[in-house]
Amino acid sequence: MPRFSPAPAEPIIERYEGISSDNTNVIVIYMEQTTADMALALMFADDEPPRIVHWGKGLPASGRDRTMIGVYDALKPQRVSGALDETPWPSILPTQAESWLGSPRIVVRRGGTELFCAFTVVGIDTADDDGVASATVVMRDDEQGVSVAWTVEIEPGGLVRQRARIADLGPTTGMTADAAVDPPLEVGGIELGFPVPETASEILTTTGHHLRERSPQRQPFTIGRFEKNSLAGRPDFDASLLLVAGTPGFGFEHGEAYAVHIGWSGNSCLSAERTPHTTGVIGGGELLAGGEITLSGEAGDTYTTPWVYGSYGDGLNEIAARFHHHLRSLHPNLSARPRPVILNTWEAVYFNQNYDTLAALADKAAEIGVERFVVDDGWFGSRRDDTSGLGDWGIARSVWPDGPKSLKALAAHVHGLGMEFGLWFEPEMANPDSDVARAHPDWILAPTPNRMPMEGRNQQVLDLTNPDAAEYILGGIDGLIDELGIDYIKWDHNKLVTEAASPTHGYRPAVHAQTEAVYGIWRTLGKRHPGLEIESCSSGGGRVDLGILEYADRIWASDCVDPVERADIQRHTSLLVPPEMIGAHVGASPAHSTGRATTQTMRMAMAFLGHFGVEWNLLEQPQEALDELAEWIAEYKKHREWFAVDTMVHADSANPSVRLDGVVKPDRSAAIYRFTQLSTSATYPVAPMHVPGLDPARNYLLQPVPVNVDISAISNGQTALGWWNKDGIVLSGAQLASYGLRMPSLNPANAVLFWAIEV
16 A cells, blocks of 8 residues: 655656667656656657556666666567558557557547548657656647647656647648648547556446446456447446456455546546557547537647546555545645535425524534535525526525525524535526526527427536626626625536537537536636635536546535445545545435435444535434434544545455445554445354555554444344454454454444554
8 A cells, every 4th residue: 555755756757768679769758756656657769659668666776777778679569460560569649550450549630531640759858847747748740730749747646647739730741732721620539548468357447327326347358449438428427437457356455456537527438448469558538529629720729638547556445545645635625624514405405495494404403513504406596396497596585585584694694603604506507497598598508409408307508618608607606605605515417418519609519618618617716715615416426537526625426325325336436536525424214315224323434434414304303313423423523634634445355245444544553444234244243354554563452433332233232242342452454454353243234433543
């Protein structure tokens, strides 16, 4: 498990030059982040595009001047029968000119005619910017008039990312009869990738649907192509946050593995491909519709791909730690300011909002230690249900009249209780039955002037590429932030973005520009209102990616609050997102989404290792339940500051009925773990489980976290587990990681917390 130093990173960037055995001029750029033990090497042969010849742990410094040049002879494939004169050896953007016969990685056209590019390198630059090591390579095909500036970075935490910028130079050698009327360059798609070794022969992705996001699936990485496409204008529930290729059976704790992620909130593709002549390549990029990106050829008119991220590790825990380091560096407020405990009103009252009810709910929330009170859908326009009013961002006077029972009065009441005030918006959508849709039908994304896309949840999508529509949304939110003193926005996105063409721009496909417009609004709100936090919600976990997370302080992992379902939803969401950014709420029993009844202990334990919140009508609960919830909230507050810097770990187990998840302090002096019994188990009692993440050379005291849990009530009366008491047991980190620890025998759908403290 990598341990990332808090000291400023001092990356290594080295350049080596030499001659290969066949007299090829070889240049190697070697970049390493020593604190993260991660390195990347690029090899240039003559003026050909570079190849990634190393991605993994750092290489020995001794003799690197010789060994780096040797990679050309070591890795260049020999010519094979029945093929072209050169056997494919994929560059960072392979084309048929270098014998690549896999799926096209760069698709560009002029006047509908596809171009076959052959790039030559014209510039190589390296830089160390605030501890981020980078290389930028400029490549051109002057005959076709296409330029590519490709950049790769290796961050202090060891995460690698790459992107490319495409420019239209105009054809220069008679590609068209009349240079004055050369058609512009259309970009049909750019797919970037990372090579992986042959031993990475198994693929892990996730699938899912509403209320069941992030369900893992595995398959062999065979010859051919596997891809996961997102075509709903957002990543969506079925999106795989990561595509991971690794040694067969790799898990959270073990197995060399390589992961990729597309940092983009629009349409995208994750892919894994292997041909008979090459090792595997994993990567992806934005999916573009025809005519979506057309370059004018004027200076500065370029298309830049999303960042394609790569994370390497010995097991998924190490891979996830690199993504977490990246996001925490973007959001220093997560550790500088303890994550406020949230109450969201949705499952408490749904659309049944009024001052008296929500003020009373706020009173109860403050009593149990809630610090942020969020009013969900239903406060605006004619929005008494989901059929009308969406898009009319004026306070509903029928519900919130001016005066002492106004929404402004509620916000003041919440602030007076010492809590922050949050408000729900769904700015990208509108009900057809709304004032904004009636007044501005031209503000709706549609494929033709006479046909609308299929509705979803009685909604259509506003065209935020229209400057007037974008200003309407920005102005409405901006004014309410000032009027109500909004501290927090829950930004929802419920409609699948289909047939997305912009009336403003001649009914051209608009998902790319729409996504950029959303980012622009978030950036503006952040600049105008320092300290404002925004949660990304999309019918739950439909928009979770490093594009939106550049701006979002929190994501809503799923609309399903059932803790049994949440066990794996949150676990696999945490492969990308650190726990303090994953909203996890204590809800009702039976759960509104599944009808499953669970103990309050289970519901609180599942929320404990995320950004703790409540989505429950506290006005209907007995005082005993509120007191118990208050105790857990108080315990959460004792640990949340270091939760925001901890390493999250998950244990592997052959038993599909159990889960062990934890957060470990950066110095490994302490950790908190959650053991969950999802269902009855074939082994009874459950076999000892690995407890990962601790220092094998240190000793630790293992004890239950001191919250009021009557374990006999959730274990069918069985309390004989020897160490489960206030005295606990002392074991070494090596023992815990190898043979493990026996967990309590729990009834199905129950969980308990315990900690490990160095002694």
